Every structure is written in structure tokens, then in C-alpha cells.
Amino acid sequence: MEVEIKLRLPDSATHQKLSNVLSPFHTKTLIQENIFFDGTNKELTSNLAVLRIRFYNLERCVLSLKAKPVISGGISRMEEHEEPFDPALGRACIAEPWRLLSVDSSTVLKRVRDEYGVGANGVVCLGGFRNVRAVHQWQGLKLELDETNYDFGTSYELECESSDPETHKKLLEDFLQENGISYSYSQVSKFAVFQSRKLPEF
Numbered sequence: 393m394e395v396e397i398k399l400r401l402p403d404s405a406t407h408q409k410l411s412n413v414l415s416p417f418h419t420k421t422l423i424q425e426n427i428f429f430d431g432t433n434k435e436l437t438s439n440l441a442v443l444r445i446r447f448y449n450l451e452r453c454v455l456s457l458k459a460k461p462v463i464s465g466g467i468s469r470m471e472e473h474e475e476p477f478d479p480a481l482g483r484a485c486i487a488e489p490w491r492l493l494s495v496d497s498s499t500v501l502k503r504v505r506d507e508y509g510v511g512a513n514g515v516v517c518l519g520g521f522r523n524v525r526a527v528h529q530w531q532g533l534k535l536e537l538d539e540t541n542y543d544f545g546t547s548y549e550l551e552c553e554s555s556d557p558e559t560h561k562k563l564l565e566d567f568l569q570e571n572g573i574s575y576s577y578s579q580v581s582k583f584a585v586f587q588s589r590k591l592p593e594f
Contacts, residue, residue, distance in 0.1 A: 394472040394553065397561045398463065398578035399568070401548035402594040404539075406574050410550065411537060413571050417528040423449050427486055427520040428583060431510035442583055443492075443504055444520075445482045453479040457500045458583075466577030467557045475500055489515040521586055530567075533560060540582055545591045549578060 401407050425447040430436045436443055441459035448454070455477035461470040475498065485491045493511050495501050504510045521542045528535040536551040550568075554560040568575050576594055585592060 394458075394468075394470055395555070395557050396468045397466055397550075397552040397554055397557055397564060398468050399466055399550045399564065399575045400578045400592070400594065401550065402574050402576075404546070404548065407537070407539060407548040410568070410571070410573050411526060413573070414526070414528045414530065414535065414537060417530045417535070418526060419529055420527050422525040422527065424523040424525055425450075425520065426523060426582075427482075428518040428586070429485075429489055429492060429515055430518055431508065432514040432516055435508045435510045436504070437587075439508060441508060443500075443510075444583075445477060445485065447479060447482065451479065453477045453482040455482070455498060455500050457503055461581055461584075463579060463581065466561055468578070468581065470581075473500055473503060486517055489517045519586075521582070523582070531563065533563075535564075540585075542586060542589075542591070544589050547582075547585065547591055549582075550575070 401410065427445045429443040440461065441457065444456045444458065446454045446456065453476070454474050456472060456474035459471040461468065481491070481495070492501055492515050493505070521540060523541070524539040526537040528537065533552050533554070538549045538551060540547045540549065552560060552564060579592060
């Protein structure tokens with residue numbers, strides 16, 4: 393189970409302001425390319441699941457199955473199963489999604505086939521989006537400041553994976569308020585925004 397605090401920022405100016413405040417704690421910046429897949433008959437999305445290939449800085453690749461997302465009060469909970477994936481194969485699967493079904497070594501893809509029945513009718517690539525993620529170590533927490541580029545607009549978000557989300561959310565909210573950073577609770581996942589093709593209102 394992945395548990396994250398997700399706080400949405402209203403605009404690029406607020407994102408830049410927070411980036412400046414967090415700059416002493418910056419450790420790295422990741423360029424993420426996220427590509428999503430489903431069965432031809434929506435076997436995954438109809439069951440609140442999605443298969444994602446994520447490329448990091450054009451060199452590393454991770455395959456993920458995410459399922460049963462619940463977001464409430466700025467805290468996101470969802471099942472997540474991920475594993476390293478060969479980047480060249482990942483690129484090939486975007487062009488020819490059927491290749492995913494022929495990967496026998498992947499436990500993620502085995503779950504996709506066995507639990508969700510993807511395969512009999514084929515696989516489709518849904519497309520995706522690009523995310524620029526600035527990673528910071530702050531107060532013992534890993535803060536991820538995201539700029540997400542969809543083909544219909546750009547959104548901004550602060551994420552923090554947490555084992556004690558209520559306590560850490562209060563810590564983060566106090567920090568943002570002390571620094572005059574406007575925010576709201578994220579209501580939906582990035583994938584849900586991508587599916588809706590509309591940026592959520594602040």
C-alpha cells in the first residue's frame with residue numbers, strides 16, 4: 393500500500409516560490425515520462441487499476457500496477473506493485489503494446505494477466521504525460537515537488553510518501569503557511585487528470 397500526502401499548488405509562480413524555499417534541501421531532479429496501458433476492453437481502468445511504464449531521465453525504467461486509489465483530505469492511498477523494466481523493451485511496448493503480453497519474467501504483468509484478464513483481447517497504449525520532479529530531504533521526509541505537463545495544460549503538486557500521514561500533513565501545512573505558499577488538497581490522481589483531459593480547478 394502506497395500512502396502519500398498530495399497538496400496541489402495553484403500556479404507556476406507558487407511552484408517557483410516553493411522551489412526557492414526548498415532549494416537548500418534539494419537532492420536531485422528527475423525527468424519522468426509516464427505511459428499508461430489498459431486492456432482493449434478496459435479490463436484495468438474499469439476495475440480502478442492502471443498499468444504504467446515510467447522512464448526516468450531517459451535511462452531507467454519502472455513498470456507499475458496501481459489499483460484501488462482513494463484520495464481524501466490530501467492523503468492518497470492505493471495498492472502499488474512495481475519492478476524494474478528494460479528501457480528498450482519499454483519503448484518497444486509503446487509502439488507495439490502486444491509485446492507486454494510476451495514478457496514472462498514480470499510478476500506485475502503476470503498479475504495483469506491472471507487477476508484482471510488482460511491479454512485475451514489485447515492491450516492498448518493510452519498515452520501519457522511528462523513530469524519534472526524535484527526531490528528534497530526536509531525534516532526527515534522526502535518531499536517531491538512536481539510540475540506535470542499534460543497536452544492540455546500544466547499542474548503543480550507537492551507529494552510526500554508517509555507512514556504517518558496525518559502528522560506529516562500537519563507539519564507540511566504549517567511549513568507552507570509560514571512561508572505564504574497557497575495550496576489545496578489534491579482531489580484526484582495525476583492519471584485521473586490525464587483521463588479527464590481537464591485540469592482540476594484550484
